[in-house]
Amino acid sequence: MFKQPPREVVREHMKLILPDRTIRVADPVPATVETILQREGINPLEVMVSRDGKLIPEDTLVSGDDELRIIRISHGG
Amino acid sequence: MNPVPVQQDPPACSVCGEPAVIHQRHAGRYLCGTDLVADLEQRVAGTIASQQQVVPGDCVAVALSGGKDSTALLVMLHRLFGSRDDIRLVAVTVDEGITGYREETVRSAADLVRKLGVEHITVSFGELFGDSLDTFLKGRKAQACTICGILRKKALVAGAKRAGATKLATGHNLDDEAQSVLMNVLRGDLLRLVRDSGRESSGRFIPRIKPLTYVQEKEIATYLMVQGIWEDLPECPYAIHALRREVRSMLSGIEYRHPGTMLRLLENKKIIETAFSGKAGGEAVGRCRECGDPCSGETCQLCQLLHSLGR
Numbered sequence: 001m002f003k004q005p006p007r008e009v010v011r012e013h014m015k016l017i018l019p020d021r022t023i024r025v026a027d028p029v030p031a032t033v034e035t036i037l038q039r040e041g042i043n044p045l046e047v048m049v050s051r052d053g054k055l056i057p058e059d060t061l062v063s064g065d066d067e068l069r070i071i072r073i074s075h076g077g
Numbered sequence: 078m079n080p081v082p083v084q085q086d087p088p089a090c091s092v093c094g095e096p097a098v099i100h101q102r103h104a105g106r107y108l109c110g111t112d113l114v115a116d117l118e119q120r121v122a123g124t125i126a127s128q129q130q131v132v133p134g135d136c137v138a139v140a141l142s143g144g145k146d147s148t149a150l151l152v153m154l155h156r157l158f159g160s161r162d163d164i165r166l167v168a169v170t171v172d173e174g175i176t177g178y179r180e181e182t183v184r185s186a187a188d189l190v191r192k193l194g195v196e197h198i199t200v201s202f203g204e205l206f207g208d209s210l211d212t213f214l215k216g217r218k219a220q221a222c223t224i225c226g227i228l229r230k231k232a233l234v235a236g237a238k239r240a241g242a243t244k245l246a247t248g249h250n251l252d253d254e255a256q257s258v259l260m261n262v263l264r265g266d267l268l269r270l271v272r273d274s275g276r277e278s279s280g281r282f283i284p285r286i287k288p289l290t291y292v293q294e295k296e297i298a299t300y301l302m303v304q305g306i307w308e309d310l311p312e313c314p315y316a317i318h319a320l321r322r323e324v325r326s327m328l329s330g331i332e333y334r335h336p337g338t339m340l341r342l343l344e345n346k347k348i349i350e351t352a353f354s355g356k357a358g359g360e361a362v363g364r365c366r367e368c369g370d371p372c373s374g375e376t377c378q379l380c381q382l383l384h385s386l387g388r
């Protein structure tokens with residue numbers, strides 16, 4: 001699904017840590033968190049997203065070096 | 078030191094201009110961590126005050142599963158009332174006996190009460206009903222949430238009575254409440270909303286209060302996260318069998334695209350409550366022939382269930 005990028009531009013690809021802790025390299029375009037979540041079929045209301053350990057709203061623009069962690073909000077109280 | 082990568086700032090907090098952590102779509106604004114915490118605590122205090130959910134002299138039993146909602150509820154109630162001499166808080170944890178799930182949340186509950194210095198009572202299905210939920214559910218997993226719901230309600234009340242409570246607070250949030258409205262519609266049993274509301278308490282029930290009714294699940298999770306008290310806990314293994322799971326996913330999709338949907342769904346509950354106020358869903362409340370608990374038929378749901386489980 002993803003073309004293996006040449007080594008020197010690897011850092012330009014965004015790292016996506018999914019709720020099940022698998023790591024995905026996302027397309028290297030500037031995009032909003034919302035767009036990225038939608039590509040993964042995730043509703044922004046059901047997760048929190050942090051960049052470098054800080055929570056960000058879903059309409060934040062992310063790109064390049066960013067490392068995003070998606071934290072699922074499980075049901076149960 | 079590595080050069081700092083160029084990073085786009087998140088939208089600014091609508092209150093203070095700092096980087097926001099959440100987009101409150103229903104309110105059309107962004108909030109930073111500090112202002113989200115303040116906003117939630119203010120809204121919850123407002124719900125409590127406007128419905129007189131807690132009054133001087135109350136002993137409030139707080140249902141504490143150890144999950145996110147009840148954790149946030151206890152933290153908030155402790156901040157609001159922890160230093161008051163005329164209001165007592167007691168956390169009540171029900172251990173249903175769900176292997177691979179409850180151990181972690183029970184530990185999380187114990188950690189929290191220790192940190193806050195709140196009294197804590199734990200009641201288990203084993204001591205109350207003679208066996209764990211896992212055992213009761215052998216061969217009937219599809220009914221898990223119904224069976225567990227009936228038993229847990231009873232267990233919570235038992236814990237609250239043991240605490241000498243005058244109120245029983247649960248962590249139901251806006252998502253939960255909106256889901257319940259929709260689920261009752263889907264089941265063709267909308268009037269259950271009135272029967273379950275516990276508002277019609279005539280001194281025989283411990284009144285139930287739900288201070289988080291107007292707070293979204295994501296707001297609660299974010300509230301905990303920005304304060305460093307979020308724990309990634311497992312989801313109940315039986316939840317996959319529940320209609321609620323499907324309703325939850327559908328409803329949060331609609332809420333995202335049409336903010337305010339959940340609040341509007343809750344309006345239906347108010348309409349029905351108003352229409353049926355004092356009528357208790359058209360059914361007179363009597364007492365169970367077997368256990369004496371308040372119920373609408375001859376035998377209460379719990380006694381019927383215990384019979385069907387062979388108890």
Ligand SMILES: [Zn+2]
Pocket residue numbers: 090091092093094095108109110111112
């Ligand atoms: Zn702010």
Ligand SMILES: [Zn+2]
Pocket residue numbers: 365366367368369370376377378379380381
């Ligand atoms: Zn009974």
